[in-house]
Amino acid sequence: MLVNNFSWKIGGEAGYGIKSIGALLAKSMMRLGLFVFTYDEYPSLIRGGHNAFEVAVSSEPVHAPKRPINILVALDQTSLDQHLCELADDAAIIYNAKTVKVPSAFIPKKAKLFPLPLQEIVSKLGGEKIMNNTVAWGATMALLDVDLDFVKTMIESSFETKDPKIILQNIKVASEGFEYLRRSFSIKDFGYKVEKKENPGRMLMTGNEAIVWGAIRAGCQMYAGYPMTPSTSILHTMVINADEYGIICRQTEDEISAVNMAIGAGYAGLRSMTATSGGGFALMAESLGLAAILEVPLVIVEAMRPGPSTGLPTWSGQGDLRFVLGASQDEFPRFVLAPGDVEQCLNFLPLAFNLAEKYQTPVVVITDKYLAESYKSIDKASIKTIKIERGEVLGEDELAKIKEYKRYAFTESGVSPRSLPGTKGGLHLVNSDEHDEFGFSDENSETRVRMMDKRFRKIESAKQDLPLPILEGGSHADITLVGWGSTRGVILETLKSLENHGIRANFLQIVCLSPFPREAVINVLKKSKKIAIVENNKTGQLAGWLKENTGLDPNYKVLKYDGRPFFIEELTETIKEFL
Amino acid sequence: MSTQKDFTTSYSPTWCPGCGNFGIFPATKMAMVELGLEPHQVVMVFDIGCSSNGANFFRVYSFHGIHGRALPVAEGIKLANPELTVLADAGDGGGFGEGISHFIHTARTNIDITYLVHDNHLYSLTTGQTSPTSGRGLKTKTAPAGVIDRPFNPLASALINGATFVAQGFSSDIPHLAELIKKAIQHRGFAFINILQLCVTFNKFNDQNWYKSRIYKLEDINHDSSDYNRAIAVAIREDNKLPLGVLYQVEKPTLLDELNLADKRPSIKQPLTEVDISKSLEKYT
Numbered sequence: 117m118l119v120n121n122f123s124w125k126i127g128g129e130a131g132y133g134i135k136s137i138g139a140l141l142a143k144s145m146m147r148l149g150l151f152v153f154t155y156d157e158y159p160s161l162i163r164g165g166h167n168a169f170e171v172a173v174s175s176e177p178v179h180a181p182k183r184p185i186n187i188l189v190a191l192d193q194t195s196l197d198q199h200l201c202e203l204a205d206d207a208a209i210i211y212n213a214k215t216v217k218v219p220s221a222f223i224p225k226k227a228k229l230f231p232l233p234l235q236e237i238v239s240k241l242g243g244e245k246i247m248n249n250t251v252a253w254g255a256t257m258a259l260l261d262v263d264l265d266f267v268k269t270m271i272e273s274s275f276e277t278k279d280p281k282i283i284l285q286n287i288k289v290a291s292e293g294f295e296y297l298r299r300s301f302s303i304k305d306f307g308y309k310v311e312k313k314e315n316p317g318r319m320l321m322t323g324n325e326a327i328v329w330g331a332i333r334a335g336c337q338m339y340a341g342y343p344m345t346p347s348t349s350i351l352h353t354m355v356i357n358a359d360e361y362g363i364i365c366r367q368t369e370d371e372i373s374a375v376n377m378a379i380g381a382g383y384a385g386l387r388s389m390t391a392t393s394g395g396g397f398a399l400m401a402e403s404l405g406l407a408a409i410l411e412v413p414l415v416i417v418e419a420m421r422p423g424p425s426t427g428l429p430t431w432s433g434q435g436d437l438r439f440v441l442g443a444s445q446d447e448f449p450r451f452v453l454a455p456g457d458v459e460q461c462l463n464f465l466p467l468a469f470n471l472a473e474k475y476q477t478p479v480v481v482i483t484d485k486y487l488a489e490s491y492k493s494i495d496k497a498s499i500k501t502i503k504i505e506r507g508e509v510l511g512e513d514e515l516a517k518i519k520e521y522k523r524y525a526f527t528e529s530g531v532s533p534r535s536l537p538g539t540k541g542g543l544h545l546v547n548s549d550e551h552d553e554f555g556f557s558d559e560n561s562e563t564r565v566r567m568m569d570k571r572f573r574k575i576e577s578a579k580q581d582l583p584l585p586i587l588e589g590g591s592h593a594d595i596t597l598v599g600w601g602s603t604r605g606v607i608l609e610t611l612k613s614l615e616n617h618g619i620r621a622n623f624l625q626i627v628c629l630s631p632f633p634r635e636a637v638i639n640v641l642k643k644s645k646k647i648a649i650v651e652n653n654k655t656g657q658l659a660g661w662l663k664e665n666t667g668l669d670p671n672y673k674v675l676k677y678d679g680r681p682f683f684i685e686e687l688t689e690t691i692k693e694f695l
Numbered sequence: 696m697s698t699q700k701d702f703t704t705s706y707s708p709t710w711c712p713g714c715g716n717f718g719i720f721p722a723t724k725m726a727m728v729e730l731g732l733e734p735h736q737v738v739m740v741f742d743i744g745c746s747s748n749g750a751n752f753f754r755v756y757s758f759h760g761i762h763g764r765a766l767p768v769a770e771g772i773k774l775a776n777p778e779l780t781v782l783a784d785a786g787d788g789g790g791f792g793e794g795i796s797h798f799i800h801t802a803r804t805n806i807d808i809t810y811l812v813h814d815n816h817l818y819s820l821t822t823g824q825t826s827p828t829s830g831r832g833l834k835t836k837t838a839p840a841g842v843i844d845r846p847f848n849p850l851a852s853a854l855i856n857g858a859t860f861v862a863q864g865f866s867s868d869i870p871h872l873a874e875l876i877k878k879a880i881q882h883r884g885f886a887f888i889n890i891l892q893l894c895v896t897f898n899k900f901n902d903q904n905w906y907k908s909r910i911y912k913l914e915d916i917n918h919d920s921s922d923y924n925r926a927i928a929v930a931i932r933e934d935n936k937l938p939l940g941v942l943y944q945v946e947k948p949t950l951l952d953e954l955n956l957a958d959k960r961p962s963i964k965q966p967l968t969e970v971d972i973s974k975s976l977e978k979y980t
Binding site: 147317318319320321325329332333334335337338340357359360361362363364366368369370372373374376377378379380381382383384385386387388402403406410466496501502503504506536537538539540541542543544545546547548549555556557 | 704706733734735736738740743748750751754755756757758759760761764766767768769770771772774775776778779796797799800954956959960961963967968969970971972975976979980
């Protein structure tokens with residue numbers, strides 16, 4: 117009997133609450149004191165198609181989905197057919213008895229079958245077809261030997277709706293799912309169960325939610341955005357919390373408007389941000405360079421997914437690294453931060469705002485669908501205390517002491533103190549034309565060179581504030597895996613898995629991509645016996661960037677670009693072959 | 696009390712002699728002086744083009760942005776600091792070409808800013824290409840045989856998309872234009888003025904005589920600017936006449952009124968410390 121360690125998956129048509137019931141299962145397990153990580157796949161459809169949601173449950177911290185699947189809930193035939201190959205030998209299959217046929221020749225030998233009359237249960241209790249998922253969830257809880265009282269409490273406390281009728285209805289159907297399974301089947305020889313552990317108040321959060329809370333706790337005052345998967349839930353989460361936290365939140369007509377509005381508000385003195393995906397970021401590209409030459413603070417979140425407005429709109433990838441590093445006309449300093457998990461999202465956003473304001477430089481926080489939409493259970497203690505740094509802004513009194521205020525004064529640090537519009541004595545022009553120290557248009561060759569050099573000095577000045585790469589797994593290893601962004605979770609899991617195979621691997625996560633932390637990376641990699649870059653793109657964009665900055669060539673590039681994240685088992689197998 | 700000189704920088708205007716901007720420039724400053732504004736209370740957001748080189752000449756808080764994007768920047772500034780008097784200033788190229796969606800959508804918000812568009816029917820800083828308001832048949836660098844497309848109608852567009860102040864001025868009638876700009880700044884809501892402007896260098900067709908034979912003043916025909924249908928009729932007339940004056944003005948709640956942030960409105964003056972989010976995090980537990 118395996119206690120508190122399993123993977124659960126549910127599949128069904130879009131529109132049948134796959135995601136909400138998956139999140140409910142994840143939250144249930146978290147409340148029972150366990151760690152969870154979720155991963156979902158869905159097409160860009162509102163009805164039909166195939167949606168799947170999986171939850172890895174563990175008594176230890178879990179950072180990635182785990183295969184094989186131990187419990188599969190198949191609401192339709194496709195769910196069974198597609199995920200049969202992912203099942204453990206002794207997996208349980210809970211399925212809709214009426215619509216799903218189980219081909220006995222193909223199912224794992226020791227699999228346990230739990231056909232449930234989902235629709236009959238729901239109809240008998242006067243519910244809607246959409247509640248099939250709740251019945252299956254109730255049955256899952258019975259299978260895992262959880263208390264029925266807990267099942268009821270979960271629904272009462274986690275449903276978004278406050279409509280007592282809907283809640284009661286769901287409690288009824290979940291309880292019947294629970295009891296039906298208990299009545300009709302024996303769970304004695306099912307090999308997985310849950311035992312309640314102490315729950316120290318963990319939280320279940322997605323990367324996008326963490327981005328929003330990271331921004332809000334950092335004092336974000338203005339958000340402008342335009343919907344684009346997978347960044348959209350940032351807008352959703354921001355807008356429902358905006359009133360409470362005194363944030364102006366605007367959905368604009370397009371991404372160009374969003375970024376320019378954030379620039380305007382940032383110039384006027386509010387902490388401002390916008391978020392988008394690759395296609396929207398393409399539209400923002402000119403304005404990114406505008407913020408840089410104006411030296412106005414700006415924070416942009418770019419949640420990647422492959423392709424243009426269409427592409428693989430609901431899938432994941434890391435294909436925009438080079439784009440983000442090079443986007444916009446001309447050359448200018450920029451900070452690019454890549455959080456790798458929910459905790460880092462919460463902690464990097466405050467840093468992004470500080471960097472943007474202190475150095476009057478655009479900051480791009482780059483994530484992807486996999487990080488943006490996967491839930492992870494996290495400890496509250498992982499949220500680090502922050503210090504808010506807004507850079508030098510001159511008030512009326514300070515300006516009164518200055519004979520001639522120069523907005524773009526040539527300083528050693530490259531940072532020239534700002535004055536906000538409305539302040540007496542601080543009049544100036546922020547100018548997209550190349551300009552002199554006052555901001556007046558000036559195309560003189562000497563001015564241009566001095567102004568470029570001034571802007572670029574900010575990179576050196578900011579070095580003290582930039583996050584260094586994170587080394588996990590100790591400094592001695594047979595192979596060093598190098599990655600950025602959302603691959604963090606699967607690589608951490610892979611280190612453990614490799615250790616079980618007797619391989620010592622460590623992991624270098626590069627969290628600040630621009631400016632590239634050259635010395636710190638060289639210091640780690642020069643000790644590495646072998647280097648393997650792990651990226652979700654076709655061309656090895658980090659590998660190229662690494663070489664450009666350090667001259668180092670990785671021994672191996674592990675690249676995956678099918679819209680899916682790496683899975684622990686496949687990454688482990690690949691790395692094993694290198695040794 | 697400030698004077699026009701207070702609103703003027705030491706940077707010499709780079710417009711061609713006889714350019715209509717030499718009329719719009721003093722008219723704008725005159726309006727600000729007459730309203731008793733101080734330069735530091737005013738932000739002007741400039742598009743790019745001949746008119747927007749004015750960013751260097753106006754002594755206010757000036758913001759010289761990119762092509763077509765003055766309005767969202769101005770909206771961001773006004774949302775951030777409602778105490779400021781915010782003007783966006785563009786040409787017909789940036790304003791009605793690349794920036795057309797912002798024009799329509801900003802009008803819909805009724806944010807309390809003033810939008811001045813210098814409409815000389817041409818892209819002039821780039822030496823005379825067709826603009827959205829170029830008349831049919833106008834020979835331009837990019838339409839040597841004459842413009843085919845029908846011209847964009849700025850006044851009607853502003854009206855049908857919710858602008859609460861819509862007016863038209865003329866760069867050669869400075870006192871009249873100054874009065875319009877004054878009214879536009881005073882107006883609570885999105886105020887748009889289309890300013891007919893001469894381009895003596897590249898637009899030889901729409902010259903002083905061309906305008907003089909077409910313009911008339913709405914006040915001379917007792918136009919009622921509270922009458923929306925009349926305003927539409929004036930805006931879409933096809934008799935080759937060009938109305939000057941306020942076509943339409945109405946009081947409606949502004950974006951800031953309707954955002955209803957009350958005491959929770961973020962302020963540029965509020966010192967920021969880490970915001971306590973612990974209560975909100977409860978729902979994630």
